[in-house]
Amino acid sequence: MTLDLADATATEVAAAVSGGRVLAREVAEDTLSRIDAQNPAINAFTDVTRARMLREADGVDAMRSSGQALGPLAGVPFAVKNLFDLAGVVTLAGSKLRRSAGPAVEDGPLVRRLVAAGALTAGALNMGEFAYDFTGENVHYGPSRNPHDLERMSGGSSGGSAAAVAAGLVPFALGSDTNGSIRVPSAFCGLFGLKPTYGRLPRTGTFPFVDSLDHLGPIARSVADLALAFDAMQGADPEDPVCAPDAPVVSALAATDDPMELRVARLGGWFRGQGEPETDVAADRAAQALGAVADIEIEGAAPARAAAFVITNVEGAALHLDDMRKTPEAYDPFVRDRLAAGALLPGVHYVRAQRARLTFQRQMRALFDRYNLLIAPTTPMRAPRIGDQTCEIGGETVPLRPNIGVYTQPISCIGLPVVSCPVWEGPRPCGVQLIANAWREDIVIAAARRLEASGISSAPIRRLI
């Protein structure tokens, strides 16, 4: 093998397998041996689907030897946050409660689409309980650890997804993002993460959290890999009423070298100065590199964040109320006590939150008449230490958990597409959000690729052995 599989991107693996330079079987065996060797240090996988992965690899090799055309992800390993259904695997959603749920009878549509494109399923990944988490910690399964510093948080709730990709165990992984759960772990682990437009990818076959805000998407070490995975997953699904049947299809891969004009603004106000100065420096560097012409403030960001908080609290509580009545002791107390508060919140506040969301959407749409790309930090801090409960913001000590998402929540609240790009300020990465108008994933991919090509943004593997 001339390809170093530990370093190879999805794009490189697919090209090598399609070109016959490496067998998909070799890729699968190499991946499984790296998972065996390195996963204990980072605790990313909760299930390794060894037999399935080898079977899928043999299928790809058989197709190639019989002269059949291979898909764009031929022989590319991937793994999924354990709220995605994988046939034969219990969809834990990070919980103890769902251990008795029995294995999923079939794959969800996104997994099916990736496998149809030739990808190889490596397994299911650790996550914060029921996705109500920004840290990557989990009281039942232990924290997934940040490969760049094992004492630090991977970020949540798709912490296992980010840890597995940053350690080079798989080239890409799937996560979910309700308030920042793709973007936060991508920022903490130094990766590219795509949260597509709300309604772009179907959530069917995943354990839900907040219907009004749930998104799914990929995390990867290169922008081309994000695009490759995203393109393979696009498409309507009548089983998810939120998934838009007539969404304009974009080619994210084509966008990686699209010389489109970018009209860029850096978001200030709410999106500046809430945390470590390095996070602002990183966003400013990205903004400068992309030719930002303005620093703008949006008055609706704080209410949008408040609305996201309330909607999450109430819808999450509604989803879990029956189980919380029956087995409150099965929950992580951090999660249970927030869900309980959500159940107690008066309904009028929920309706007001939904209205505030629409107001912010209108403000942002007006902004996109002038700009087609907005830039903001992903988080107000770099990865904290595992177990930290507080952080310093504006010179004051405040609770850590609710403040990790202050920059991501207003954006997902109105469903805009975002790529979080890794920008390194010292030994720990910062995340920078590139934000576009709804359905314009091509713009955020094009901009992310420019940052990557310019060297401002990069996602190096942190090898653990």
Next chain:
Amino acid sequence: MTDKSLSPASDALVEAFAETLGLSIDEAARPAVRANLETALRLAESLEGVGYEAAPVFRP
């Protein structure tokens, strides 16, 4: 702009609300639930007057 320490709320209120929902919140958990409720209420109240003109139906 950030979530800071929280002022005390009524345990009796938490208990009464929980009872109507059939939720059992034991004494040890009550301070945390109360604190979370305070945070949510404070954020919810910050939405006073925002978006009253908008119909609560979201489309991306």
